[in-house]
Amino acid sequence: MRIDILTLFPKMFEDFSSTGIFQRAIENKLVELNVYNIRDYTHDKHHVVDDYPYGGGAGMVMKPEPIFEAVESILQPNDKDEKVSVILTTPRGRLFTQKIADELTQYDRLVIICGHYEGVDERIHRYLANDEISIGDYVLSGGEPAATVIVDAVTRLIPGVLGSEESAKDDSHSGGLLEYPQYTRPPVFRDWEVPEILLSGNHGEIARWRREQSLIRTAERRPELLDKVELSSKEIRLVNEKRKNLSEEE
Ligand code: ADE
Numbered sequence: 001m002r003i004d005i006l007t008l009f010p011k012m013f014e015d016f017s018s019t020g021i022f023q024r025a026i027e028n029k030l031v032e033l034n035v036y037n038i039r040d041y042t043h044d045k046h047h048v049v050d051d052y053p054y055g056g057g058a059g060m061v062m063k064p065e066p067i068f069e070a071v072e073s074i075l076q077p078n079d080k081d082e083k084v085s086v087i088l089t090t091p092r093g094r095l096f097t098q099k100i101a102d103e104l105t106q107y108d109r110l111v112i113i114c115g116h117y118e119g120v121d122e123r124i125h126r127y128l129a130n131d132e133i134s135i136g137d138y139v140l141s142g143g144e145p146a147a148t149v150i151v152d153a154v155t156r157l158i159p160g161v162l163g164s165e166e167s168a169k170d171d172s173h174s175g176g177l178l179e180y181p182q183y184t185r186p187p188v189f190r191d192w193e194v195p196e197i198l199l200s201g202n203h204g205e206i207a208r209w210r211r212e213q214s215l216i217r218t219a220e221r222r223p224e225l226l227d228k229v230e231l232s233s234k235e236i237r238l239v240n241e242k243r244k245n246l247s248e249e250e
Pocket of ligand 1: 089090091115133134135136137138139140141142143146
C-alpha cells in the first residue's frame with residue numbers, strides 16, 4: 001500500500017515512520033509512506049496556506065488551491081487500475097473504527113489530508129476528498145495525530161506486517177469484543193498471581209476463559225458493542241447477569 005500524507009507539519013511524522021512495526025513494514029516494502037508539505041504547493045512569496053473565512057468569524061480557513069494542487073500532482077500519473085481513497089481528517093468526519101481500518105486495507109493508495117485551523121475550505125470536502133474521518137468526539141488542534149492513528153491501525157492489518165497473523169486476529173475490537181486480560185512471567189508478582197487456568201495447559205479451557213473475560217469486560221466498559229456480536233444463549237445469560245450486577249451497583 002502507498003500512503004501519502006499532506007500536512008503543514010511534516011516533522012510530526014518523522015519518528016512515526018522510523019520506529020516499530022511501521023519502520024519494518026516500510027523496509028519490507030509492504031508500505032510506502034510519503035509526507036508532503038502543503039506549503040510547498042503555494043506560489044506566493046509568503047507561502048500562504050490559510051485565509052479569513054467568508055462571512056466572518058473566528059480563526060482561519062485552509063485555502064483550496066495548494067491542497068488541490070498537491071493531491072493532483074501526487075496522483076499524477078495515476079495508474080487507472082489502482083484503488084485510491086482521498087481522506088480528510090476532520091472532527092466532522094465519520095467516526096473511525098476497526099471496521100473502517102479493515103475497509104481501508106482494500107485500497108492500493110491512501111492520500112490523507114491533515115486539516116488545520118478552523119477547518120478547510122468546503123470545496124476540499126466536496127470535490128477533493130471522497131472520505132472524511134474523525135478519530136473521536138473531541139477537537140484536536142490539527143489532523144496529524146488523527147492521520148497517524150489511521151495509518152497505524154491500517155498498516156498493522158496488512159498481511160505480513162505483524163510478526164504473526166494471530167496477533168491482529170485477537171486484538172480488542174477485531175471480533176467486536178474487547179480483548180481478554182493478558183499475562184506473562186513471572187507467575188507471581190508482588191503477591192498478584194496469574195490466573196491458574198492460564199498455567200493449566202488446557203487450551204480448550206483457556207479459550208473458554210478468554211472468551212468469557214472478553215464478554216465480561218465488554219459488558220462492563222462498552223456494552224453497546226455487544227449488540228453487534230453474535231452470542232450463544234449461554235453467553236447471553238452471562239452478559240445479562242453481568243449487566244444486572246452492574247446496574248445494581250450503580
Ligand atoms: N482534527 C481535529 N480534530 C479531529 C478529530 N477528532 N479527528 C480527526 N481530525 C481532527
